[in-house]
Amino acid sequence: MSKYSREQFDVLVVGGGPAGIAAAVRATETGARVGIVDENMAPGGQIWRSGPSEGKHSSEASSWLERLKASGVLQLCGKRVLHQPDAGVLMAEGLDDVYELSYESLVLATGARERFLPFPGWTLPNVMGAGGLQAMVKSGLPIRGKRVVIAGTGPLLHAVASHLRKQGAEIPMICEQAPWNKLARFAAALIRYPGKIVQSFTLRKEIAGIPLATSSWPLAAYGDQRLERVTISHAGKSEMIHCDYLACGFHLVPNTELPVLLGCRLRNGYVQVNDFQQTTVDKIFCAGEPTGIGGIDLALVEGQIAGLAATGKLTVARDWFSQRDKFRRFARLLDMTFCLRSELRGLPSPETLICRCEDVAYSRLREHTSWRAAKLHTRCGMGPCQGRICGPATQFLFKWAPDSVRPPVFPARVEDLAVHPQPTPQATGEPECTGDASRQ
Amino acid sequence: MPSEFTVRVNGDSIVVPVGSTVAVAIAIAGRPCRTSVTGEPRGPLCGMGICFECRAVVDGIPHSRTCQILCEPNMEVSTDE
Amino acid sequence: MSKESYDVVIVGAGIVGAACADVFAQRGFRVVVVDRDVVGSGATAAGMGHIVVMDDSDAQFALTRYSQRLWQELRQQLPDDVEYDQSGTIWVAADEEEMVEVLRKRDYYQQRGLAVEVIDAHQLYDAEPNLREGLAGGLLVPQDAVLYPPCAARFLIGRAQQRGARLRLGASVTQISEACVRLNDGEEIRADIVVNAVGANAAALTPGIDIKKRKGHLVITDRYPGFLRHQLVELGYLKSAHSVSRDSVAFNVQPRRTGQILIGSSRQYGAEHKEVDQTMLANMVLRAQEYMPALGTMSAVRVWTGFRAATPDKLPLIGPCPGYKSVFLATGHEGLGITTSLGTARILVDQVTGGNPEIAVEPYLPTRTVKEHTHA
Numbered sequence: 001m002s003k004y005s006r007e008q009f010d011v012l013v014v015g016g017g018p019a020g021i022a023a024a025v026r027a028t029e030t031g032a033r034v035g036i037v038d039e040n041m042a043p044g045g046q047i048w049r050s051g052p053s054e055g056k057h058s059s060e061a062s063s064w065l066e067r068l069k070a071s072g073v074l075q076l077c078g079k080r081v082l083h084q085p086d087a088g089v090l091m092a093e094g095l096d097d098v099y100e101l102s103y104e105s106l107v108l109a110t111g112a113r114e115r116f117l118p119f120p121g122w123t124l125p126n127v128m129g130a131g132g133l134q135a136m137v138k139s140g141l142p143i144r145g146k147r148v149v150i151a152g153t154g155p156l157l158h159a160v161a162s163h164l165r166k167q168g169a170e171i172p173m174i175c176e177q178a179p180w181n182k183l184a185r186f187a188a189a190l191i192r193y194p195g196k197i198v199q200s201f202t203l204r205k206e207i208a209g210i211p212l213a214t215s216s217w218p219l220a221a222y223g224d225q226r227l228e229r230v231t232i233s234h235a236g237k238s239e240m241i242h243c244d245y246l247a248c249g250f251h252l253v254p255n256t257e258l259p260v261l262l263g264c265r266l267r268n269g270y271v272q273v274n275d276f277q278q279t280t281v282d283k284i285f286c287a288g289e290p291t292g293i294g295g296i297d298l299a300l301v302e303g304q305i306a307g308l309a310a311t312g313k314l315t316v317a318r319d320w321f322s323q324r325d326k327f328r329r330f331a332r333l334l335d336m337t338f339c340l341r342s343e344l345r346g347l348p349s350p351e352t353l354i355c356r357c358e359d360v361a362y363s364r365l366r367e368h369t370s371w372r373a374a375k376l377h378t379r380c381g382m383g384p385c386q387g388r389i390c391g392p393a394t395q396f397l398f399k400w401a402p403d404s405v406r407p408p409v410f411p412a413r414v415e416d417l418a419v420h421p422q423p424t425p426q427a428t429g430e431p432e433c434t435g436d437a438s439r440q
Numbered sequence: 441m442p443s444e445f446t447v448r449v450n451g452d453s454i455v456v457p458v459g460s461t462v463a464v465a466i467a468i469a470g471r472p473c474r475t476s477v478t479g480e481p482r483g484p485l486c487g488m489g490i491c492f493e494c495r496a497v498v499d500g501i502p503h504s505r506t507c508q509i510l511c512e513p514n515m516e517v518s519t520d521e
Numbered sequence: 522m523s524k525e526s527y528d529v530v531i532v533g534a535g536i537v538g539a540a541c542a543d544v545f546a547q548r549g550f551r552v553v554v555v556d557r558d559v560v561g562s563g564a565t566a567a568g569m570g571h572i573v574v575m576d577d578s579d580a581q582f583a584l585t586r587y588s589q590r591l592w593q594e595l596r597q598q599l600p601d602d603v604e605y606d607q608s609g610t611i612w613v614a615a616d617e618e619e620m621v622e623v624l625r626k627r628d629y630y631q632q633r634g635l636a637v638e639v640i641d642a643h644q645l646y647d648a649e650p651n652l653r654e655g656l657a658g659g660l661l662v663p664q665d666a667v668l669y670p671p672c673a674a675r676f677l678i679g680r681a682q683q684r685g686a687r688l689r690l691g692a693s694v695t696q697i698s699e700a701c702v703r704l705n706d707g708e709e710i711r712a713d714i715v716v717n718a719v720g721a722n723a724a725a726l727t728p729g730i731d732i733k734k735r736k737g738h739l740v741i742t743d744r745y746p747g748f749l750r751h752q753l754v755e756l757g758y759l760k761s762a763h764s765v766s767r768d769s770v771a772f773n774v775q776p777r778r779t780g781q782i783l784i785g786s787s788r789q790y791g792a793e794h795k796e797v798d799q800t801m802l803a804n805m806v807l808r809a810q811e812y813m814p815a816l817g818t819m820s821a822v823r824v825w826t827g828f829r830a831a832t833p834d835k836l837p838l839i840g841p842c843p844g845y846k847s848v849f850l851a852t853g854h855e856g857l858g859i860t861t862s863l864g865t866a867r868i869l870v871d872q873v874t875g876g877n878p879e880i881a882v883e884p885y886l887p888t889r890t891v892k893e894h895t896h897a
Contacts, residue, residue, distance in 0.1 A: 001817070039489060041510065046488055085799040095509070113490055125472045125483030135487030136507065140460030141467055225472065225481050356485070357492060359478040373559040376566050376671040377602070384492040384503070384743050384822050389485070406825055407797055410490075414740065414784070415810060415817035417824065418803040477744075477779070503743050503820050 002416055003097040007074065009035040011310045012090065012103035014081050014258065017045020018296050019288025020109035021064050022303030023310070024073045027107070030311040034073045037092050037101065039080040043068060045111055046131060047296060049138050064300070076101075083407030084262055085420035091412075098416040105283045105310040108259050108271070109303060112289035114156075114249035115392045117340075118354050118362070119347040121221030121230075126245050130160045133247040137167055144168030146244040149230050151175035151218045153338045154251035155295075161210055164247070172241050175216035175232050177250070178338055183214055186337040193297070193330045217344060221246055251338045253392045254290040257409040276309035276317055277302055285310050294331030301327055345397055354397070355390040357383020362397075371400040384411050447515040462506035462517055463487075463494045473506060475520035496520075525687070527553045527712035529873075530702050532694045532726065535565040536670050536859055537851050538718035539677035540866035542686050548870055552686035553710060554678065555702065557693035561674030563720050564858060567827020569739065569775055569783055570673075571752055572666040572860045573610055576629045580836055580884030585857060586635060587880050588864035589664060595863070602672040604778040610665040610752045611640070611648060613772070613812065614657045619756040623660045630662070637662050651748055651815050667752060667775055670859050694719075697726045700847045714873060715848045721828035723852040727842050731890055732853050735831040736789040738802050743820040746780035755812060770805040772812040784809045784816065786856075795826050831855045832890070839865050839885040840872050849873065850887045 011027040013020045016038030024036040036043070042050055048061040057065065068075070079092040079099060090106075092099045114129040121127070128136065130152055137143045148169045150157050153176055161174050176183065219231040219238055229242045256264075259271045264279040264286065266272060271286040273279055279286050287302035288294075301324045308317035348354065350363035360380040368374040371381065371394060380394070381387035386409070387402070394400050408417070444457045449469040456465045463484045466473050472481035473494045484494040489508040497518045498504035506517070529545050531538045534556035545552045556562070572592050574585045592605075599605045614620045623639055630637045640648065641658045648661070678688060693705040701711050717727050721734040755772040768789045775783040787801045802824060810817045832838060832853040842848040851869050854861055868885070871878040883889070 039508070041508075083797075085803075113488065114486060116485065123476070123480055123482060125481055128484060129486050132485055132487035132491075136461075136464060136467070136484060139487075139507065140457050140464040226483070353476075353478075353480075356476065356482070359476050359480070370559065372562065376559060376562060377675055382823070384820065385490060386822070388490045406823065408821065408824065411743065411820045411822045413817065414742065414806055414819050414821045417740065417821055418806040418810075421800060421803065501818070502745065 002093070002413060002419075004100075004419060005097065006100045006102070007035060007076070008102045009033050009074075009104070011035075011105045011107060011307070012037065012101055013107045013109060013307075014090070015045065015109035015111055015288070016040065016043035016075070016077070017047060017109060017111045017288065017299065018064065019111070019299035019303035019306070020045070020107065021068050022300045023107040023109055023285070023287055023307035025064070025067045025071050026304045026307030026313075027311050028071045028073055030313065032311050034071075035076060035101065036068075036073050037076040037079050037081060037099075039078065041078050043075060043077065046135065049135060060296075080410050081258060082410055082412045082416070089420060091416065091419060093412055093416050098413070098419050100420055106262075106285065107303075107306045107310055108262075108264075108279070108284065108286045108290065109288045109299075109306075110255040110258055110290055112252035112254050112293055113388060115251055115253045115396075116248075116389055117152075117250050117344055117347060117396065118352050118393055119218050119220060120349050120352050121223070121227075122248070123353055123356055124221050124223050124227045125225070126223075126227035127221050128245065128247055130154075130156050130247040130249040132249065133245055134160045134163055137164060143245075145170065147172060147242065148245040148247055149173055149175070149232070149241050149243045151216070151230075151232065151246065151248040152250045153177045153340065154249070155334070155338075156249060156251070160247055165210065171210045172243065173232070174210055174212045175218065175234065176212065176214050177217045177341055177344060178214060180214040182337045186333060189333055193327070217347070218246065218248055219347070250340060250344070252289060252293045254293065256290050257386075257405050259284075259286055259290060260405040261407060261409050275321065276314060277306035278309060283310075292328070292331050293334060294327055295334070298324065298327035298331055340396060348397070354393055355380035355383065357385050357390075360390075365394065365398070371395075372403050374400070386410070445511070445513040447511050447513070447517060449517045450519060456511050460511050462496065462498055462504070462509045462511055462515065465511050465517060466494075466496060466506060466519060471519050473519055525551075525553070527551045527687075527710065529553075529714040529716060530555060530710050530712040531716045531718055532556075532697065532702055533563070533718035533720060533852075534560045534674065534678060534688065534690070535563050535718065535720055536561060536674045536677075536862040537720070537854060537865055538716070539674040539681070540862040541716055541718055541851055541869055542681035543677040544866040544870045546681040546684035546686045548874060552681055553689060553712065554681070554686065555689045555692050555694055555704070555710065557691065559690055560678050560688070561671035564827050564829055565670045565674050567737070567739070567825060568670060568829075568856070568859060569773070569785055570668045570670045570859050571610070571775060572668065573752070573857070574630070574635060574662060574665065575857065576626055577835060578884075581857075582629075582633060583880045584837075584861050584864050584885065586633070588861045589666075591863035591867070592666065592668075592860075593664070599668070599673065600676060602669065603676055604669040604672070605666060606668070606778045607664065607666040608751050608776055609661060609663040610754060611645070612660040612662070613645070613652070613753055613755050614659050615655075615755065615757060616657050620657045622756050623658065626660050635662070636664070648751060649749065649753060651813050652753070653812055653814055656812075661751070665752060667777065668859070669777075673859070694726060697848055699845060713847060716851055716869070717842065717848065718851040720852055720858070721830040723830060723850070727845070727848060727850065729844065730838060730842065730850065730853075730887065731833055732838070733790075733831050734793065734828040735855065736787075736792040736798075736826055736828055737785065737856075738787045738797065738805055738824065738826050740784040740802075740806065740821050740824050741777075742782045742784070742816075743822055744780035745782060745819060748780075748815070749774060749776040749782055751776070753812070768801065770801065770808045772808050774809060774813065774816070781822075782816065782819065795828070797824055797826055829855045829858075834890075836884055837861065837865060838887040838890070839869050840882060840887050843888050
C-alpha cells in the first residue's frame with residue numbers, strides 16, 4: 001500500500017537537472033514556497049549525475065547544487081510525476097509512496113533522453129546508449145580494461161569517451177555520423193561558447209588517443225548472449241571491432257510527454273514558450289531541453305528566467321534574455337551539426353526489432369502508414385516504455401507523427417491511479433458487456 | 441562504514457560497491473536482466489529508467505527497474521532465466 | 522477519384538463494419554469500406570475484446586450465442602495477432618444473494634443448451650487464487666473467449682479485400698443519402714446499399730436514430746503471467762437501484778494472452794470528451810482492488826477511454842434504417858460489439874439478400890424504435 005502524502009507549493013518545479021535547479025533557486029528569492037520533484041535519487045538530472053565512481057562535480061554544478069541546498073526548496077527525490085488528477089494538482093510516485101502536489105505555478109524542466117536508432121543486433125546485452133553506459137558506470141559498473149566502441153552522434157559522444165577513458169576503459173573508436181566538414185564548422189564556432197560540455201570536444205583526428213571516425217555509423221552488433229563485436233561503416237568500408245560494450249546514442253530528444261499531457265502546445269516537436277518561458281497554458285512554464293536541445297548553459301539561463309517569471313520578477317528575468325539568445329544560437333548550431341543523415345534509415349534489416357518492449361520487427365511496421373495504425377495493429381509503442389524508445393526511431397525511419405499523450409505519462413502502480421479525488425461510495429453498475437440491472 | 445556489501449542475484453552472492461544500482465549487480469553477476477517476449481536476453485539500454493529493459497524481480501517485486509534502485513545489503517534479485 | 526461502382530458502401534471499419542464487409546464480399550457483393558481513421562480504431566480499439574454470452578433478454582442471448590458460435594468456427598483461421606483465447610468467464614458472486622442470481626443464470630443458459638457450471642467458493646479460489654477472501658462462488662461459462670479486436674477487424678477486412686472489397690481510410694463521411702455517401706473532400710461514393718456501422722456517432726449520419734455515447738475507461742497492466750486465468754465479472758450491480766442512469770463502475774478484469782491484465786469497467790452518461798475522468802478512474806480502480814487486492818501494486822502501463830454506442834433497449838440496430846430505402850444500420854452494440862459483430866453481419870446481409878437469417882431478426886430491427894417526428 002503506497003504511503004500517501006500531500007504537499008502544496010507556490011511554485012512546483014518538475015525535473016531536477018540544471019534547468020529545474022536554476023528555476024527552483026531563483027523562485028525562492030521572493031520567499032515563495034518552492035518544491036522540486038525528480039525521479040533520480042539526488043538532484044542533478046542526467047548531466048550532473050552522482051554515484052560511487054563519480055569524482056567531484058564540476059565547480060559550476062557544485063555551485064548550483066549548493067545554492068539549491070541553501071535555498072530551502074523542498075526536494076522530492078526519487079519521485080516521478082505521472083499525471084494530473086485535477087487542475088493545479090500533479091500526482092508523483094516513488095518506490096513505495098505517492099504524492100499529491102498542488103501548485104500555483106508550474107515549471108516543467110523534464111529534460112531530454114537519448115535517441116536510439118535500430119540496427120541489427122542492437123538489442124544484445126551490453127549495447128547501450130552513450131549516456132546510458134555513462135550512467136551505468138557512474139552507478140558502479142566496472143569499466144576498467146573493457147573495450148568500448150562509442151557511436152552515434154552529438155557532443156555527448158565525446159563527453160562520454162572522455163569520462164570512460166578516465167575510468168580506465170579502452171576506446172578503440174568514436175564513430176560520429178556527422179561529416180567532417182560539419183564538425184569542423186562546429187569546432188570553429190565553439191570559441192564563442194565556453195560551456196563545459198563542449199570543452200571536451202576538440203576536433204582532432206584523435207581525442208586523447210581515441211580515433212575519431214566521421215561519416216561513420218554502426219552497421220551491426222554481434223554476439224552470442226551478449227555483445228562480442230561490432231561492424232561499423234567508415235570511409236565507405238565496413239570494419240569489424242571486437243569490444244565489450246557499444247555505447248551508441250543519436251543525440252537527444254526532448255521529454256515533452258508531461259507538457260503535452262498538461263495541454264502545452266508544441267512547435268516542431270518542442271514545447272512552445274514565450275520570452276518568459278511561459279507555455280501556451282497559463283501559469284505553466286517550461287525550461288531547458290524540452291524547449292530545444294541546447295545543453296547546460298541554455299538550460300541554466302532558461303531555468304532562471306522561468307523561476308523569476310513564475311514569481312513575477314519579470315524585470316530581473318529580462319536581464320537574462322541576451323545570454324539566452326547567445327546560447328540559443330549554440331542550440332541551433334547543435335541542430336545543424338548533428339542532424340541525422342538519411343543513410344541511417346537504411347540501418348535496420350527486416351528482422352531488426354524496432355519496438356523492444358513488444359518485439360516488433362521492422363518488416364511488420366513497414367506495412368503501416370501511421371504511428372497510430374502501427375500501434376493498434378502490431379502493438380509497437382504499447383509496452384511499458386510507452387514509445388519513448390521506439391517512438392523517436394519510427395519518427396525518423398517512417399516520418400510518422402506521434403499521437404496524443406494519455407495519463408499516466410509513465411507506468412504507475414494501479415493503486416496510485418485512485419489517490420485523487422478522495423473516494424466516495426459509488427454505485428456499482430452494469431458490467432462491461434451490458435447487464436441490465438433493472439431486470440423485471 | 442564498509443565500502444562494499446553483498447546482494448544475491450539468482451541465488452549467487454555478488455559483492456557490490458556502496459552506491460551501486462541493482463542493474464550493476466546483475467551485470468557484475470554476468471547475467472542479462474530479463475528475457476524479451478520473443479526470448480532474447482536483454483540488459484540495460486538507457487541507464488535512466490525509461491527503456492524498461494533492466495527489469496528484474498527485486499525483493500519479490502516484479503518489473504522493478506534495476507537501474508533506478510540502489511543495492512542494499514542482502515537484497516534478493518532474480519532475473520528471467 | 523475512382524468511378525468504380527459498388528453494390529454496398531460500409532461506413533466504419535470497426536469490428537462491425539469489417540464483419541459486414543467480410544460477409545457481403547463472401548456473398549459476391551462489390552464492397553467499399555470507408556473510415557475516417559484506421560481499421561479498428563474506434564470503440565473496437567478501446568474495448569475489452571470479450572466474447573461473452575449474455576442473458577439480459579432472449580434477444581440478447583440469441584444474438585450473443587449465435588455470434589459466439591461463429592467466432593468458435595472462425596478461430597482456426599484467425600492469425601496469431603488476433604490472440605483468440607478461450608479463457609472463459611466467471612460471474613463472481615460476493616454473497617448468497619448473488620449466488621441466487623448465479624443459479625438463475627445457470628438455469629437460463631442450460632435451458633438454452635449452453636454448458637455452464639456453478640462453482641462454490643472453494644472452486645472459485647482454485648480457479649482464481651488472487652480473488653479476495655469471503656466471496657461466495659460463481660458461474661463459469663467455459664466457452665466465452667477473449668481476443669484482440671483491432672487485429673480481428675483487420676483480418677476480416679483483409680478477407681473481404683481478397684474477394685475484391687476496397688478500403689478507403691482517412692476518409693470522413695459527412696453525409697449519408699440514398700445510395701450515396703459524401704466524403705469531407707466533396708467526393709461522393711455511390712452504391713446500391715449504404716451501411717452505417719459508425720458506432721457511437723451513428724446518429725450524426727442518420728439523424729433520428731437513438732444512439733447515445735456511453736463512455737468507458739480501461740487500464741492495462743504490464744505482464745503478470747498466471748495471475749488471472751478467466752475473465753471475471755461481478756454480479757454486484759444487482760444491488761444498485763439506479764445504475765441504469767447513473768455513472769457507475771463494476772469489477773471486470775481480463776487476462777490477455779500476453780499476461781497483461783485489463784482492468785475495467787466504467788460507464789458514464791452524457792460525457793462527450795475523451796479525456797480520462799479521474800473520478801471514474803479512481804472509483805473503477807478501487808472497485809477492482811476490492812475484488813483482487815494484489816492488482817494495487819501492479820504496474821499500470823496505460824489508461825484510456827472509449828465510447829460505446831448505446832440504445833435505450835440495449836439491443837443493437839441491425840436492418841433497414843427508418844426513413845431510407847437504401848440505407849441500413851449495423852450499430853448500437855454497446856458493450857457487445859466484438860461478440861456480436863459476426864452475427865450482426867450475417868443477419869444484416871440476410872436481410873439485404875432476402876435470405877433466411879439463422880436467428881429471428883425482429884428484436885434488432887431499427888424500425889422498432891421509430892419515434893414521433895417531433896421527438897428529437
